[in-house]
Amino acid sequence: MTTTAIIVAAGRGRRMGGGIPKQFMDLAGQPVIARTLRRFIDHPEVDHVLVVLNPEDTALFEGCTQSMQGPPVPWVAGGDSRDASVRAGLAAVPAGTRRVLIHDAARPLVSAALISRVLAALEATPGAAPALAVTDALWRGTDGRVLTAASREGLFRAQTPQGFRLDAIRAAHAAHPGGAADDVEVARAHGLDVAIVEGEESNLKLTTPPDFSRAERFLAEQETAPAMDIRLGNGFDVHRFTDGDHVILCGVEIPHARALLGHSDADVGMHAVTDAIYGALAEGDIGRHFPPSEPQWKGAASEIFLRHAVKLAGEKGFTISNVDCTLICERPKIGPHAGAMQAAMAAIMGLEPGRVSIKATTSERLGFTGREEGIAAIATATLVKP
Numbered sequence: 001m002t003t004t005a006i007i008v009a010a011g012r013g014r015r016m017g018g019g020i021p022k023q024f025m026d027l028a029g030q031p032v033i034a035r036t037l038r039r040f041i042d043h044p045e046v047d048h049v050l051v052v053l054n055p056e057d058t059a060l061f062e063g064c065t066q067s068m069q070g071p072p073v074p075w076v077a078g079g080d081s082r083d084a085s086v087r088a089g090l091a092a093v094p095a096g097t098r099r100v101l102i103h104d105a106a107r108p109l110v111s112a113a114l115i116s117r118v119l120a121a122l123e124a125t126p127g128a129a130p131a132l133a134v135t136d137a138l139w140r141g142t143d144g145r146v147l148t149a150a151s152r153e154g155l156f157r158a159q160t161p162q163g164f165r166l167d168a169i170r171a172a173h174a175a176h177p178g179g180a181a182d183d184v185e186v187a188r189a190h191g192l193d194v195a196i197v198e199g200e201e202s203n204l205k206l207t208t209p210p211d212f213s214r215a216e217r218f219l220a221e222q223e224t225a226p227a228m229d230i231r232l233g234n235g236f237d238v239h240r241f242t243d244g245d246h247v248i249l250c251g252v253e254i255p256h257a258r259a260l261l262g263h264s265d266a267d268v269g270m271h272a273v274t275d276a277i278y279g280a281l282a283e284g285d286i287g288r289h290f291p292p293s294e295p296q297w298k299g300a301a302s303e304i305f306l307r308h309a310v311k312l313a314g315e316k317g318f319t320i321s322n323v324d325c326t327l328i329c330e331r332p333k334i335g336p337h338a339g340a341m342q343a344a345m346a347a348i349m350g351l352e353p354g355r356v357s358i359k360a361t362t363s364e365r366l367g368f369t370g371r372e373e374g375i376a377a378i379a380t381a382t383l384v385k386p
């Protein structure tokens with residue numbers, strides 16, 4: 001689903017003070033806005049980035065972004081308030097955009113994992129935004145005196161990026177009188193369901209001068225933290241043909257003149273994917289977790305194995321980024337069933353179908369697959385821990 005990040009950067013930074021708006025100031029050797037943009041440009045699930053600027057700041061913006069690699073980042077003119085700037089951004093997103101992430105330029109330390117959490121939550125609700133639960137006691141006060149204690153029950157500190165399905169947030173902004181602090185307020189006023197995802201202390205908004213020192217400390221932590229842990233695994237499996245009238249491949253039953261022989265349901269494709277996940281985790285293979293010597297796995301549905309591998313990955317802190325499986329056989333023809341296989345595998349793994357590839361090849365009538373003695377499958381899986 002095409003996703004555009006709208007970075008609102010038209011504010012004046014009055015609470016920060018200084019000669020230029022805070023988003024163009026230097027944070028540990030790089031302009032704030034360049035840091036913010038880089039986090040979205042580099043994110044694999046963000047297709048476009050659009051900046052909203054005060055036209056008076058174009059020279060500052062160009063100065064801040066001239067050393068960034070890649071094509072120039074497009075911008076549009078904002079308004080006198082944050083919500084006016086957001087509306088200008090919403091009106092200018094590239095054609096084909098289905099989801100938007102609306103983010104403050106003044107939050108330069110947003111992490112890739114936080115962006116992913118917002119996008120993942122958007123699969124289920126039209127809006128999703130990060131926040132941190134209030135943990136301090138709250139008081140209402142005036143003239144330097146406490147009036148009363150206030151309950152912190154159910155209170156959150158809102159952050160950005162706030163994500164929405166484009167049509168829904170456009171309609172919400174069109175119906176709003178203006179003056180909202182953020183886009184979640186606009187969305188809720190229009191009745192949109194907005195999921196709360198876990199925010200991050202480091203995703204602070206630079207608002208007053210001490211925030212720059214805090215951001216520098218977080219930045220130093222992020223830069224010395226270990227890099228994202230990316231694992232690649234492969235799996236290979238073969239099952240021979242026996243008498244029968246169907247095969248099960250990647251969770252789909254396909255009528256065929258032969259069946260595949262195996263201790264389980266002999267789903268050679270699912271086994272290869274499962275082994276690829278175990279391989280990425282350095283956790284052996286299916287045989288180690290479900291020994292063929294144990295009778296309880298006789299005739300077992302292979303999704304038991306795949307679900308176990310996916311659960312193990314989750315327990316070790318990994319998410320599955322993608323899997324790619326190639327079935328090698330002359331017959332049955334896989335093409336007509338590949339979509340159903342993709343859907344079945346994606347559902348078992350809890351992934352969006354776009355992260356699951358199922359394809360096939362013949363071996364040009366060479367070897368055991370060419371002689372139709374059996375079916376082979378090879379798979380790779382990429383696992384990521386932020």
Ligand SMILES: Nc1ccn([C@@H]2O[C@H](COP(=O)(O)OP(=O)(O)OP(=O)(O)O)[C@@H](O)[C@H]2O)c(=O)n1
Pocket residue numbers: 008009010011012013014015016021023052078079080081082083085086103104105106107205206207
């Ligand atoms: N008319 C406005 C006002 C704010 N923003 C953007 O909205 C984000 C969050 O706003 P805030 O921190 O309040 O920024 P400023 O309005 O610049 O700050 P101040 O209120 O201190 O002047 C910032 O990235 C800011 O550039 C914007 O695009 N257009």
Ligand SMILES: C[C@](O)(CO)[C@H](O)COP(=O)(O)O
Pocket residue numbers: 082104157158159160181182183205207
């Ligand atoms: C959108 C926002 O960053 C959510 O926390 C915030 O509301 C905008 O800034 P302001 O300080 O409220 O103007």
